[in-house]
Amino acid sequence: MPTPPPPQLAAPPSEEGRRSRWVARLPYLALALFLGAIAALVWLTREYDEEEQRATLINDALWMEQNLRFQLDRNAAQLQQIAPDLLRTERLSGPTEAQLRQLLSPDRGLVQILWLDAEGRVRNSMPPQSEDKLIGETSGAVPSPDISRLARAVGRPVYGPAYPVLGDQTQFEAHVPVWGDEGFLGTVVGVYSLSDLVVRELPWWFSERYRVAVLDPDGREVASKSKVAPLDPGRAYTIAFDPPGHGLTLQITPYKGETRWIPVLLSASMLLFAVIIVWSVWQLRRQLAARQAAEQAVRAESAYRRAMEDSLITGLRARDLSGRLTYVNSAFCRMTGYTAEELVGCKPPMPYWDPDHIAETQKLHEQIMAGGTSPEGVEVRLRRRNGERLDALVFEAPLIDAHGRHTGWMGSVLDITEQKRARELALQQEERLQATSRLVTMGEMASTLAHELNQPLAAIASYNTGCLNRLEADEFDRDELRDIHEKIGRQARRAGDIIRRVHDFVRRAEPRREALDLNEVIREALGLVEPDARKRRIHLVADLAADLPVVHADAVMIEQIIVNLVRNGMDAMQDTPEPNRSLRIGTRSAGAVVTVRVTDHGTGIDAETARHLFQPFFTTKQEGMGMGLNICRSIAELHHGRLGFEPAPDGGTIFTLTLPVDS
Ligand code: ADP
Numbered sequence: 001m002p003t004p005p006p007p008q009l010a011a012p013p014s015e016e017g018r019r020s021r022w023v024a025r026l027p028y029l030a031l032a033l034f035l036g037a038i039a040a041l042v043w044l045t046r047e048y049d050e051e052e053q054r055a056t057l058i059n060d061a062l063w064m065e066q067n068l069r070f071q072l073d074r075n076a077a078q079l080q081q082i083a084p085d086l087l088r089t090e091r092l093s094g095p096t097e098a099q100l101r102q103l104l105s106p107d108r109g110l111v112q113i114l115w116l117d118a119e120g121r122v123r124n125s126m127p128p129q130s131e132d133k134l135i136g137e138t139s140g141a142v143p144s145p146d147i148s149r150l151a152r153a154v155g156r157p158v159y160g161p162a163y164p165v166l167g168d169q170t171q172f173e174a175h176v177p178v179w180g181d182e183g184f185l186g187t188v189v190g191v192y193s194l195s196d197l198v199v200r201e202l203p204w205w206f207s208e209r210y211r212v213a214v215l216d217p218d219g220r221e222v223a224s225k226s227k228v229a230p231l232d233p234g235r236a237y238t239i240a241f242d243p244p245g246h247g248l249t250l251q252i253t254p255y256k257g258e259t260r261w262i263p264v265l266l267s268a269s270m271l272l273f274a275v276i277i278v279w280s281v282w283q284l285r286r287q288l289a290a291r292q293a294a295e296q297a298v299r300a301e302s303a304y305r306r307a308m309e310d311s312l313i314t315g316l317r318a319r320d321l322s323g324r325l326t327y328v329n330s331a332f333c334r335m336t337g338y339t340a341e342e343l344v345g346c347k348p349p350m351p352y353w354d355p356d357h358i359a360e361t362q363k364l365h366e367q368i369m370a371g372g373t374s375p376e377g378v379e380v381r382l383r384r385r386n387g388e389r390l391d392a393l394v395f396e397a398p399l400i401d402a403h404g405r406h407t408g409w410m411g412s413v414l415d416i417t418e419q420k421r422a423r424e425l426a427l428q429q430e431e432r433l434q435a436t437s438r439l440v441t442m443g444e445m446a447s448t449l450a451h452e453l454n455q456p457l458a459a460i461a462s463y464n465t466g467c468l469n470r471l472e473a474d475e476f477d478r479d480e481l482r483d484i485h486e487k488i489g490r491q492a493r494r495a496g497d498i499i500r501r502v503h504d505f506v507r508r509a510e511p512r513r514e515a516l517d518l519n520e521v522i523r524e525a526l527g528l529v530e531p532d533a534r535k536r537r538i539h540l541v542a543d544l545a546a547d548l549p550v551v552h553a554d555a556v557m558i559e560q561i562i563v564n565l566v567r568n569g570m571d572a573m574q575d576t577p578e579p580n581r582s583l584r585i586g587t588r589s590a591g592a593v594v595t596v597r598v599t600d601h602g603t604g605i606d607a608e609t610a611r612h613l614f615q616p617f618f619t620t621k622q623e624g625m626g627m628g629l630n631i632c633r634s635i636a637e638l639h640h641g642r643l644g645f646e647p648a649p650d651g652g653t654i655f656t657l658t659l660p661v662d663s
Pocket of ligand 1: 603623624629653
């Protein structure tokens with residue numbers, strides 16, 4: 001059976017709603033914080049990385065500068081070492097020449113070595129003077145005497161400024177003053193090619209990583225290790241190139257930042273985690289929303305069912321297989337007077353069992369536990385908490401769980417105390433009424449009986465006197481005497497009949513069903529009322545169907561109905577003009593029923609009277625009891641028949657008694 005839609009529930013209170021909204025937002029807040037922390041971490045890592053790269057750059061630059069300085073110092077020292085040899089002798093010794101050639105090897109940066117005497121004149125050079133042309137192409141200038149003087153003055157090597165030579169080369173000179181035992185010997189001048197020095201001197205890994213350039217004081221590039229421009233010139237590092245000095249600077253620019261895989265991986269994995277978290281939070285929210293919707297539906301459904309249960313007047317109680325109470329509804333609590341808390345969990349004997357019927361109730365309980373109740377239910381006597389008696393009709397059905405297992409019994413309990421009390425009362429009343437009615441009828445009949453018996457007795461007495469007179473006069477005819485005695489006998493039988501009928505009428509309380517010829521019962525009844533009718537000058541007409549089927553009924557009771565109906569009809573015709581004072585009793589058979597119709601031409605029954613007609617003690621007569629019709633109807637119903645009435649077409653009333661043929 002489809003469940004009707006549960007009523008819409010009102011929105012939850014705003015305080016709770018606000019809290020749950022906050023709880024729902026919490027994961028997003030945490031996620032935002034988490035992402036912020038990751039971004040900060042990545043940024044810090046990058047900063048740290050840049051810092052580290054910068055530190056490495058500075059370190060490398062310092063290293064390079066140190067390296068160049070060391071190279072220059074080493075060259076100067078070596079020049080100083082071989083200088084006395086160069087300046088004292090005209091011809092170069094083999095080792096000195098070898099040393100010179102070594103100094104002039106491409107990786108030392110020197111392109112020419114000249115040695116000048118104490119007066120500053122060039123004594124010789126390597127490459128030799130004969131190679132002037134070549135030197136001229138490379139040096140393009142003669143050593144500056146000022147610098148030589150300065151070197152002599154300060155007593156240590158002095159470097160000259162850089163100057164351009166042929167092509168795009170730039171050179172500078174190192175003037176090394178030389179002293180011997182005899183005093184100042186002269187100066188050895190080493191001519192350096194800036195680009196050679198820078199290019200050759202640097203190790204491969206350095207030039208891979210950095211672009212190295214030498215800038216003049218105006219910032220112009222005078223030598224460089226590579227022509228390829230770095231990606232980010234802003235990250236260049238500049239230090240003074242001293243020696244040689246004179247405003248020369250070394251500019252070192254990293255080609256590109258080293259890719260640090262750890263922060264990249266870190267960021268990527270964090271991003272991935274964040275995406276997964278967002279996705280799972282979203283999924284969770286969806287599931288939560290679905291669950292909340294389901295819970296809401298369950299709550300609405302349960303509220304709906306509870307409202308339904310609470311509105312029931314039938315008590316419901318569930319028990320597990322051991323007989324322990326697992327559930328009671330409010331109607332059951334109202335019925336017994338115990339609260340649900342007191343009842344749930346109770347085991348037999350239950351507190352609401354009637355202490356006077358414990359053994360029977362226990363037996364009934366065991367029967368129910370073994371197999372439930374019949375569809376008609378079982379009646380059981382219980383006791384309310386306040387000690388009042390409680391009659392209940394109990395229906396049991398097995399409780400089957402979702403897996404199809406039998407887990408207990410669900411019982412519906414109807415409080416039938418009032419109905420039962422009313423039924424008992426009605427039964428008692430009916431018994432009392434029947435007794436009363438019989439007494440009343442007996443009373444009525446006693447007077448009728450006196451009147452009735454009076455006639456035959458008077459007749460017997462007069463016949464008897466007639467006989468005696470004839471006997472005394474001794475003039476009697478034998479046939480006449482027999483005739484008189486026969487009449488006496490008839491009258492005596494009639495009196496006996498009257499007494500027997502009355503006796504039968506009052507003797508029994510219980511209906512004694514037997515196959516009846518209804519016409520015969522009516523004839524008997526008419527026999528009873530006939531004298532009264534005669535007295536009232538009422539004409540009784542019997543219109544009895546010949547082929548009437550047999551009915552199973554109590555003859556005396558049916559006769560009682562007929563007598564009552566006829567009497568009532570006669571009473572109603574008290575003021576009817578004599579020619580119309582007739583009462584018709586007819587019988588008819590129609591299908592499965594037989595109908596008796598009693599038609600009078602009396603006053604008829606007005607609407608007000610009709611409303612109370614069958615009520616006990618309703619009467620419009622001065623000496624009436626008002627029980628006749630009530631008892632008649634009870635008798636009719638006892639025989640599964642009906643008693644009704646309708647107005648007769650030409651005035652008066654028709655009372656109809658219907659009895660089933662097979663009753
Ligand atoms: P009682 O005869 O003692 O009054 P009944 O129960 O037999 O009690 O009848 C109740 C009332 O119904 C009568 O007092 C009368 O007013 C009315 N009644 C019964 N039968 C008839 C009838 N045939 N015609 C008119 N009124 C009737």
